[in-house]
Amino acid sequence: MSTFHLKVVTSDRCFFDGEAERIIVRTTEGDVGILPKHIPYVAALGIGGLTIFHEGTSRVAAVSGGFVQVSAEGTTVLARTCEWADEIDINRAREAAERAKALLHQQLSEHEHDVADVKLKKAVNRIRIAGDK
Amino acid sequence: MAAGNMKQIRRRIKSVQSTMQITKAMELVASSKVRRAKERVERSRPYFDTLYDTITRIAAANRDGSSVYTKPREVKKSLYLVIAGDRGLAGGYNANIFKLATAQMAGKDTAVITIGKKAQEHYAKHAGSVLADYPGIAETMRISDTHSIVRQFLDLFKRGEVDEVFLCYTKYVSPLTQEPRCIQLLPLSFGKEETDTKQSRVLTEYDPSPEAVFNEIIPEYLNGVLYGAVVESYASEQSARRMAMEAASDNAGEMIENLNLSYNRARQASITQEITEIVAGAGQVGS
Numbered sequence: 001m002s003t004f005h006l007k008v009v010t011s012d013r014c015f016f017d018g019e020a021e022r023i024i025v026r027t028t029e030g031d032v033g034i035l036p037k038h039i040p041y042v043a044a045l046g047i048g049g050l051t052i053f054h055e056g057t058s059r060v061a062a063v064s065g066g067f068v069q070v071s072a073e074g075t076t077v078l079a080r081t082c083e084w085a086d087e088i089d090i091n092r093a094r095e096a097a098e099r100a101k102a103l104l105h106q107q108l109s110e111h112e113h114d115v116a117d118v119k120l121k122k123a124v125n126r127i128r129i130a131g132d133k
Numbered sequence: 134m135a136a137g138n139m140k141q142i143r144r145r146i147k148s149v150q151s152t153m154q155i156t157k158a159m160e161l162v163a164s165s166k167v168r169r170a171k172e173r174v175e176r177s178r179p180y181f182d183t184l185y186d187t188i189t190r191i192a193a194a195n196r197d198g199s200s201v202y203t204k205p206r207e208v209k210k211s212l213y214l215v216i217a218g219d220r221g222l223a224g225g226y227n228a229n230i231f232k233l234a235t236a237q238m239a240g241k242d243t244a245v246i247t248i249g250k251k252a253q254e255h256y257a258k259h260a261g262s263v264l265a266d267y268p269g270i271a272e273t274m275r276i277s278d279t280h281s282i283v284r285q286f287l288d289l290f291k292r293g294e295v296d297e298v299f300l301c302y303t304k305y306v307s308p309l310t311q312e313p314r315c316i317q318l319l320p321l322s323f324g325k326e327e328t329d330t331k332q333s334r335v336l337t338e339y340d341p342s343p344e345a346v347f348n349e350i351i352p353e354y355l356n357g358v359l360y361g362a363v364v365e366s367y368a369s370e371q372s373a374r375r376m377a378m379e380a381a382s383d384n385a386g387e388m389i390e391n392l393n394l395s396y397n398r399a400r401q402a403s404i405t406q407e408i409t410e411i412v413a414g415a416g417q418v419g420s
Contacts (some may be wrong), residue, residue, distance in 0.1 A: 009180045011276040029340055043340035044349030067350050069187050078183050
């Protein structure tokens with residue numbers, strides 16, 4: 001099976017570096033699947049999952065922010081935060097979701113509201129990904 | 134007289150010894166911090182290399198685009214972000230970055246955002262408007278800490294209150310050399326030679342559009358650059374401190390050696406003098 005080189009980096013570590021058969025990643029426009037020999041492509045990432053298929057298995061990670069870039073040399077996913085499904089502390093994510101929800105019920109400035117909203121989305125995403133495995 | 138001299142020297146030796154203890158301890162602390170800071174720099178580098186690489190490619194494809202981030206404007210007010218240390222005793226580290234910043238700012242109408250306690254103290258004493266201070270964040274810096282800083286200057290830039298943004302930081306080149314640098318953050322400018330490479334001419338698909346992707350990625354890029362600069366500066370600070378303290382310990386050691394020598398000389402001189410006196414006295418008694 002043909003593969004392509006995939007690199008996933010975050011600000012504090014190199015998350016994945018190797019050959020992949022296929023990935024599915026959530027961009028701001030929706031889920032996008034990338035196969036080998038994809039045309040050059042750049043998109044910003046939303047809050048969602050990243051599924052990597054390699055060596056016959058698949059692994060799921062929770063991703064928020066950043067971008068994906070496909071070029072002839074390979075594919076790079078540059079994420080603000082990224083963690084494997086089995087690394088997620090689901091209790092912490094649930095607590096974060098509760099906190100964000102409670103915050104959203106209060107009177108907030110527009111910016112504070114946005115921040116809480118994003119926090120809630122991130123937490124929900126992590127809970128979903130962690131439950132998916 | 135000799136005895137008084139000896140006492141004085143002994144006191145000097147004691148005081149230099151206790152100073153040496155402090156500098157030695159600081160050296161050890163700094164060298165363990167340097168190691169951690171260096172690891173952090175190395176871990177973050179792939180991220181910034183990728184970030185920079187992508188942004189230059191997109192900038193090349195978006196050359197004619199009139200994105201607010203790239204369009205040069207008439208400069209009325211310049212904003213400088215100055216990253217310095219939280220503590221002193223780091224050799225020329227703090228002084229060097231301020232010297233560079235002052236040279237860069239000369240003749241401009243400037244505003245400053247400071248990162249680090251030393252920068253805060255430095256600019257509080259100088260005339261000029263300090264917009265914000267962020268002391269004591271470098272050691273435990275996480276990328277999420279940069280968001281509020283980036284948003285602040287991005288807002289100012291978008292509202293037109295500042296027309297260009299510069300970042301002064303210290304690049305960690307090697308344990309022996311740290312280089313103060315000043316880079317332009319906004320409006321974005323990339324060297325021509327970098328954007329004219331072959332790769333940039335490959336037709337790339339942007340989802341949903343180059344402008345939208347550009348506007349998403351720029352804040353990401355600024356966060357990344359700021360984080361990188363803080364991490365590099367912190368490593369430089371620790372490295373500079375380690376070097377300064379190493380030199381101080383060496384000097385103290387040398388000083389103690391010299392003082393010991395003069396102490397022994399003084400001691401010998403006083404003994405010789407005593408003997409001379411005794412011999413002279415005995416001679417008188419015997420005659």
